[in-house]
Amino acid sequence: MTGREVQQVRSFNRFYTNLIGALDYGRHLYTPYTLTEARVLYEISHGHRVDAADLRSSLSLDAGYLSRLLTRFEEGGLITRGPSERDGRRQRITLTEHGRATADLLEERSRDSAGTLLKRLPGPDRSRLLESMTAIRELLGGTPEHPAPVLRLRDPEPGDLGWMVQRNAALYAREYGFDLSYEALVARIVAEYAERHDPLWDRTWIAELGGERVGAVMCVRDGIEALPQETGGTPPSTARLRLLLVEPEARGRGVGQALVSACVGFAREAGYRELVLWTNSVLSAARILYERAGFELTAEKPHHSFGRELVGQDWRLPL
Structure with missing residues (x-):
């Protein structure tokens, strides 16, 4: 590994975070939610019997930060919290009707954003891009066919x-x-x-x-x-x-x-x-x-x- 290789990885990271708007605090997908908040809502909406401990471990979030984020969600009417069926000391998190609608909106806009990105490219370049994305996931994390260990x-x-x-x-x-x-x-x-x-x-x-x-x-x-x-x-x-x-x-x-x-x-x-x-x-x-x-x-x-x-x-x- 050389210093130039490290700089190439860092340069790509800067480019991609700008591309997806990760630095645009509070305006992810033209909503009042940050990228992290949108990801937490995604995990809750796609999970089964999600609790706070699951979110902390799966997303590697600081416990205090996650607690404050969930409190904001609760105050905003997005979620409800109650004792987990698996462990009464844990908090089970459930989306409200408003929370489900918000998660669906974020999901729709995320799909539209990805579609807009792909439409900019001709067919051969789209194939190249998707093959490169698959290679990155395979080398650094996993693919649907060969998922990373959970x-x-x-x-x-x-x-x-x-x-x-x-x-x-x-x-x-x-x-x-x-x-x-x-x-x-x-x-x-x-x-x-x-x-x-x-x-x-x-x-x-x-x-x-x-x-x-x-x-x-x-x-x-x-x-x-x-x-x-x-x-x-x-x-x-x-x-x-x-x-x-x-x-x-x-x-x-x-x-x-x-x-x-x-x-x-x-x-x-x-x-x-x-x-x-x-x-x-x-x-x-x-x-x-x-x-x-x-x-x-x-x-x-x-x-x-x-x-x-x-x-x-x-x-x-x-x-």
Whole structure:
């Protein structure tokens, strides 16, 4: 890969965003909706039993931004929200009659826009263009005949928690030289979750790409290991993100961002006031994900753990 090749890709991106009006804020397809808002309406109108968590993961949207967008839709009479049939803690999103009409209008104008673009070209050039578009999708994402693997976040099933222990131990040993004491720590965290988790306050997600497990994360009450097994009492104020994991072959495909967004969204919906996490400075890729989600580094401290000299970091996200 050369610098010139990178510039060609960036130049094409600038050209195409101008062509489709992606930069024309608030006037996508001559409507009062942005390109992102139009895409969310499209997903709701074409989905089956769509909920906010589905939209966050499928579109890789920040949980706070999506929440504000859905609130605007609700205030504008486009959608209604209610408890999901699959999980009462989730919000099921349904288009109103006005919302359906708006989505249909956007769909019609989108088809007209694409048709106008194609009409400018003679037949042979249209064929060339469509073949090139197919090639781009095939090389970078997928085609209808060979679709890109679908990213799905789900609740853990029997065997998944043991898989989390095994994959954390194996990957951190291979990539960072951690010894068996790290596996022991992960095993304790997972066992505490299995024994003490309360579905109202604690959640684990398993990420699948094309049906294969490629990642996981936990969101739990801070100090869950010290809490009594019985639930109830004063609602907790602090949640903790734990054991974020993305398999090497799935990195760069939005898995980590989807997992972090799911954790942030759950913590907000559950009513926590802040989300915290502890990590080590060597995990630079994870740091980027945390910063994008709005976490702030609050403290650093050198320590010797897992057979390594490390720098521990505390991160915090006010909710």
